[in-house]
Amino acid sequence: MTVLVTGGAGYIGSHTLVELLADGQQVVVLDNLSNASPESLKRVERITGREVTFIEGDILDRECLRRLFAQYPIESVIHFAGLKAVGESARIPLTYYQNNIAGTLTLCEEMARAGVFRLVFSSSATVYGDPASVPIREQFPTGATNPYGRSKLMVEEILRDLSASEPRWAIVLLRYFNPVGAHESGLIGEDPNGIPNNLLPYISQVGVGKLKELGVFGNDYPTVDGTGVRDYIHVVDLAIGHLKALRRIAADTGVFTYNLGTGQGYSVLQMIKAFEAASGCTIPFQFKPRRPGDIAECWADPALARDELGWQAERGIAQMMQDTWRWQSQNPNGYKA
Numbered sequence: 001m002t003v004l005v006t007g008g009a010g011y012i013g014s015h016t017l018v019e020l021l022a023d024g025q026q027v028v029v030l031d032n033l034s035n036a037s038p039e040s041l042k043r044v045e046r047i048t049g050r051e052v053t054f055i056e057g058d059i060l061d062r063e064c065l066r067r068l069f070a071q072y073p074i075e076s077v078i079h080f081a082g083l084k085a086v087g088e089s090a091r092i093p094l095t096y097y098q099n100n101i102a103g104t105l106t107l108c109e110e111m112a113r114a115g116v117f118r119l120v121f122s123s124s125a126t127v128y129g130d131p132a133s134v135p136i137r138e139q140f141p142t143g144a145t146n147p148y149g150r151s152k153l154m155v156e157e158i159l160r161d162l163s164a165s166e167p168r169w170a171i172v173l174l175r176y177f178n179p180v181g182a183h184e185s186g187l188i189g190e191d192p193n194g195i196p197n198n199l200l201p202y203i204s205q206v207g208v209g210k211l212k213e214l215g216v217f218g219n220d221y222p223t224v225d226g227t228g229v230r231d232y233i234h235v236v237d238l239a240i241g242h243l244k245a246l247r248r249i250a251a252d253t254g255v256f257t258y259n260l261g262t263g264q265g266y267s268v269l270q271m272i273k274a275f276e277a278a279s280g281c282t283i284p285f286q287f288k289p290r291r292p293g294d295i296a297e298c299w300a301d302p303a304l305a306r307d308e309l310g311w312q313a314e315r316g317i318a319q320m321m322q323d324t325w326r327w328q329s330q331n332p333n334g335y336k337a
Contacts, residue, residue, distance in 0.1 A: 002026040002073050003246065004116075006059055006107065007080030008052075009036035011190045012122065012179055014044055016078060016239040018188070021048040023243055028072050030065075031081065032058040035193055039335035043187040059103035062110060069114035076118040076249070077111060078242055079104065082151070085197045086126070086293075089148035100151035101158070108162060117168040117253075119159070120245045123175045125231075125259070125298060127153040134265070135301035138175070138257050145293050156257075163255045170249035177231035177261035177300050179238050181320040182327035189327030190235075191334030199271060200232070200320075204328035207281040214283055216268050218290035223297055227268035231261040231299035234315035234323070244309040261300025262313040271317075278321035279329070 003020055007013045008029035013036070020027050021044070029041060029052055041052045053072070057064035059081045068074075082100040083089065089096040104121075111117065126149030127142045144150040156173050163169040180200040182189030195211070196202040205211045219226040241260045248256060266274070272283050306312045315323075 001075050001246075002028060004028050004030060004068070004072070004074045004077045005080065006030045006077065007036070007082065009033060009038060009040050009054070010080060012235060012238060013080040014040040014188045015183060015235045016080075016242045017041075017044045017052060018047055018183060019236070019239045019243055021050045028053045028055065028068065028074065030055050030057050030059070030068060032056065035083075037191060037335035040188055040191070047183065047185055047187055059107045060099070062106050065107060065110040066113070069110055069116065074114070074116055076120070076246055077107070077116060078120045078122075078246070079107060080122045082122065084148060086146050086148045087197060089146055089151070093147035096147045096151050101154055104155050104158070108159075112166070117166070118170045118246075118249045120172045120174060120242055120249070121155065121159060123156055123173045124149060124152045125175050125177045125261070125300065127156065127175060128298070130295045131298065134297055135263060135299050136259065137301045138259055138304055160255050167253055170253040171255045172245040172249055173255065173257040174241060174245060175257065175259050176238060177233050177259070177298070179235045180232045181234040181236065181315065181323045183236065184323055184326070186326040186330045189324070189331065191331075199268060200275070200324055203272060203275050203283055204324050206283050207275065207279050207325065208328055208332045210332065212284070214272070214285040215288045216285050217288050217294060219287045220290075221296040223267055225267050225269045228294060229265040229267045229297035229299065231263070231265055232271070232317065232320060233260060233262050233313055234320050237313040237315050241305065241309070241311050244305075244311040248309055256308070258305040258309060259300040259302050260305060260311075261302050263300055263302050265297055265299035266317060274317050275321045275325070278318065279325040
């Protein structure tokens with residue numbers, strides 16, 4: 001099978017490439033490198049001993065997509081390409097809607113033109129907004145609270161409409177919780193541009209001395225220690241979920257929605273403590289006021305993915321921290337030399 005991976009040079013994309021190649025798949029990567037480095041693809045090749053076909057291009061570029069589908073025998077698409085920072089999305093919402101929604105429309109139009117109807121879409125647990133209860137199940141009401149989450153939710157609805165209009169479509173919507181960790185080799189990992197938006201990359205950059213201290217937003221939530229609780233999932237477990245999703249749509253048409261999470265929540269302070277245990281570093285932090293839009297707790301009920309995909313997270317918090325520290329300590333500046 002030849003799989004097109006949009007955004008394949010990014011954090012989750014590169015780890016998914018490793019699993020695809022190890023599974024014997026042929027891959028073609030399309031990435032505009034706006035939030036990724038071509039070095040990640042070179043390291044994927046080192047890990048797997050296989051070549052990666054890479055096209056630098058954008059999902060908004062219709063002609064690029066048309067040439068790509070004409071040149072390669074693509075049977076399925078895993079669609080990661082998209083902007084993903086919640087705070088930034090509030091500042092530049094039109095950019096997020098243009099990239100995440102219009103880009104997906106263009107991709108789907110060119111897929112259909114090429115006769116390719118199998119799609120795994122990278123969605124997000126942000127589509128649930130502030131859930132009434134936890135753990136979160138797939139049938140819970142949706143109601144994103146920021147433009148990033150709304151862009152994911154809108155694409156989900158578009159893909160459902162698309163499937164209803166054309167029965168050949170086979171689509172999996174994967175709602176990620178909080179991806180962390182890195183490949184056990186230490187060769188690939190999360191390399192954010194500028195100051196990290198996510199908790200664990202920020203902690204690890206404090207650990208290597210790039211950042212002075214961590215700001216913990218809110219210590220008065222109704223949680224175990226007053227700090228926010230989230231479901232953190234190892235990126236390799238997440239990557240394996242995409243292989244399982246490809247197998248699902250190889251056999252069935254329609255739209256299938258799955259949470260990818262561990263079913264276990266950890267607070268910010270618990271994450272700091274676990275990182276300190278794995279790294280031997282002390283992470284200085286300072287409590288700050290809550291951020292608008294943040295919720296107290298959020299974790300998945302992953303039972304549906306277990307029952308229908310045969311997938312479940314296998315890597316615990318200790319391994320998440322060990323792999324994060326290995327990546328960050330060996331690559332303090334990420335993919336930059």
